[in-house]
Amino acid sequence: MSAESTGLRARIHRVRLAFRHWRWQRPFWAGLWTLLGGLPIVYFPYANLTLGQLTIRMATTAGSGSLIIGVLLFVLGLTMWFQSQVRIFAGVASILLALVSLVISNFGGFLLGFLFALFGGALAVAWSPGSPATDAPGGTAELPGDLPESGDLPVRHEVPAGPVVPVQGGDAYPAPVLAGALPEEETTEKNGRHRAG
Template sequence: MTTDPPPEPTPGPGELGPPASSSPAADPAARTRGARAAFRRWRRTRPFWATVWTALGGFVIFFLPMAPLGKILQVGVGGIAGMAGGVVLMAMALLMLLLPSQRHTAGVIAVIAGVASFPLSNLGGLFVGMVLSVLGGSMAFAWLPEKPAKRRGGLLRRTRPDAGSSVPPVPPVPVGSGTV
C-alpha cells in the first residue's frame, strides 16, 4: 500500500482555477526581457563599444609582457612600459564608461597610449592591442549621445506675414553710399 497524496481537483466548467501568475516577477522570461531592455537603454547613453575595444586593447598590452613567451618577447623596461600603458588604457576605458561627458579626453589619451605602445611594448601587443586601443579611442571621440525623440505636433510653424495676415510686407531698404 502506498501513501501517495491525492490528486488536486481540476476546476469544472464555470469554476475558477488557481490564479495565473501574470506578474513579471514570477515570469523569468519577462524579467530577462526587462533586464535586457534596461541594459540596452543604459548602454545607449554612453560609448559602450568604444569602452569594450579600448579595455580589450589595454588588456592585451598589459598581459602580453607577462605571457610565457619569454624566448620570443623581451620582458624588461619594455614590459614595464607595456604594463603601464595597459593600465592607462584600461583606466581610460573605465572613464569613458562612467563619465561619458569626458569621452573626448579619454579617447585622445587612449589613441596616444595605443600608438605609444608600439615602440614601448612588444610592437603594441603584437599589433592587436594597439589596433584595438586606437579603434576604441577613435570611437569614443566620435561618439555622440542619442538624440531625444522628436515630439509630434509640438512644433510651431511660422507663416509668412503676407500669407494670411492683413499686415503689408515691409519693403526692403536700399543700402547705398549715403549720398542722395
C-alpha cells in the first residue's frame, strides 16, 4: 500500500464520494437555487450604491418585507436539503414567495432573486426520489447502509432489452441480448413459420 492511497488524496476522494451520495438523496439543486434566490432579495433594499459623491439608496418602504421574504427563502432552501419529505410544500412556498417579492422587494431583487427562487421551487416540486437499480428487470433492491470500505459507490448493472425484431406475421419479439436464443416455443408461431433471426 502506497503512502498516496492513505493520504490527502484518498481523504478528499472519500469526502467527494460521500457528498455525492448525500446530494443524490435530496433535491440539492432546488435548495441551492432557492438559497441563491433569497440573497438578492435581502441584499438590494439595504445596499447603498456610491457613484463619486452621489449615494443611491435602493431601500423601499417595505424593507422589512424584503428581509422576511429573503430569510424565508433561505430557510426553505435548507428545508429542501435536510427535510426532503416536505419538498413539495417548500417548492410551492418558494414559488409564492418569489411572486410576492415582485411587488415588495424591488421587483424581486431586480428579477434575479425572483427567477432563482422560482426555478428552485419548480425543481423542488418536480424532484422525486429515485429507486435503486437491480440486475433483474422489475425487481427492487435495498440501498446499502454505508459506503463500502473501498470508497466506491455501488455500480449500476442494467441488462439492455435489445432491438425489436419484427416477424412476418406482424408480431414483434425482443432480440436476445445474452448468449443463446429464445426457447423453441417462442420462436415458432402457430402457423409454423419461424421468426427472422
